Amino acid sequence: MSVRNRASNTAGPSVARNKPPAPPLKRIARLAGTVFVGLLLVCMAAWGVLALYYFDHESLTLRTGLAAAFALASLIGLVGFALPRWRWRAFTVYLALFAVVLLSWRAIEPSNDRDWQPDVAVLPYASIDGDRITVHNIRNFDYRTETDFTPGYYDKTFDLRKLDGVDLIATYWMGPAVAHIFLSFDFEGGDHLAISIETRKERGEAYSTIEGFFRQYELYYVVADERDVIRLRTNYRKDPPEDVYVYRLYGPIENARHLFLQYIKEINALKDRPEWYNTLTTNCTTAIWMHTRINPGHPPLSWKILASGYVPEYLYEIGRLDSSLPFAELQRRAHVNARAQAADKAADFSRQIRAGLPEAKLSASH
Structure with missing residues (x-):
């Protein structure tokens, strides 16, 4: 019996130590x-x-x-x-x-007080008086080359009630998946105001996609005459050259007016409170999409918004571009480089580059 007890006592702790897997x-x-x-x-x-x-x-x-x-x-x-x-x-x-x-x-704070490159040195802003919006410091440089230019700015008053069109401009320089996207607001009488969301770079600073993730660039809204912001890309950018497409957008006119006011609100806010640009979350296309969210029925978020070169195709698929033509034909007509180079400094530059585009107007209802 003592032997059994010793065996039992010896086995007990051993069993306790061997936990089941x-x-x-x-x-x-x-x-x-x-x-x-x-x-x-x-x-x-x-x-x-x-x-x-x-x-x-x-x-x-x-x-x-x-x-x-x-x-x-x-x-x-x-x-x-x-x-x-x-x-x-x-x-x-x-x-x-x-x-x-x-x-x-x-804790790193953005600033409006740096040694800026000349093309982004002046901040635009707007004064609002009911439906009359006076935009100050509209950029209209006299270019000789991409980097050699005489700065020029002007102020202009726009009547919000006369906003009757919005165009999407897509600029390509490195294949179909990557594009710079911006909008141009069209007013009765042939007035156009282009607004391009970009980085505000310091003198001597170059753009880097990686650096754009790490609070290296302030956010900047280029508010410009189309003879500046479009002609710069079609007539003067050579390394690499850029292909520019202008697409007429479809939708309710009230949505366009809300969107324009949202842009103006952000432009004024940046003058008083600078913000950071971010390669992924606050870039030329995601910022536009964020602005459109002010309207009901705004385009749903899609990977084609992140792959910015496919934004025109995406808008075509959801009915925001002219669908009477196949997209390939619409894209061919939207290519404006040749017309922009022919128009060059003409006063009716905006009219000439739109020759052959669908005469789409925003509607009272969609």
């Missing part, structure tokens, strides 16, 4: 969760390194040093996360470090 699905879920968190840490590390490298106009030496230090800390955190004993302590410490970087980055 977790069910297969639980093990798979645990592994998947660990892998997901690990990938999340890698993404956070990449974002943090780039955010510090492009941090708030600091010197290159300081930014490079901060980015390298964060990269080293990220590597240590990832190694710690890979070790089960240290996993969650490493994760917690790394989250705290990342939060410091994120909060510091979010």
Whole structure:
């Protein structure tokens, strides 16, 4: 009996120490969760390194040093996360470090007071008196080349009741998937006001898609005469050359007026409170889409809005462009380079580039 007791006493603790293995699905879920968190840490590390490298106009030496230090800390955190004993302590410490970087980055404030490139140096704004809207600092440069020009601006009063058309302008320079999109508002009597949402670059600064994610550029609304903003692209941009298409939009006229006022509101707001441009969330097409949300029945968000070159095709598919022609034929007619080059500095430039386009007008109801 004592032998059986000793055997029983010996077996008891051994059985207690040998826990049954977790069910297969639980093990798979645990592994998947660990892998997901690990990938999340890698993404956070990449974002943090780039955010510090492009941090708030600091010197290159300081930014490079901060980015390298964060990269080293990220590597240590990832190694710690890979070790089960240290996993969650490493994760917690790394989250705290990342939060410091994120909060510091979010604290960077945009400014209207920098040494701007001449083409974006002057901010437009508008005065509103009922239906009469006076737009100040409409850009109309006298170009000799893309970079050699005489700056010029004028003020003009528009009657909102006479807004009778909106055109979408699509500019291509690197294949069908990428385009710069902007709108031109048409008024009775042949007046046109083009508004292009762009980056406000400092003197000597070039555009970078990657830098556009990291608060490098302020948001800027180019409010311009079409002889400036369209002719610049058709007649003077050569490296690379650009193909410009003008499409007449269909929809209720009241929606167009609401959209125009929404643009004016944002233009005035940027004069008093600058904002950041963002390559993904606040660019030439997503900002237009955000403005259209003021109207009922606005275009649904689509991947073709993010792949901006397909915006005209998308609008055709949902009935916002002339559907009496196949899209390929409509696109052919919308190409304005040859007509713009022939019109050049003509006073009726806007009329000449629209020769052959459908005479679509906004309707009282859609």
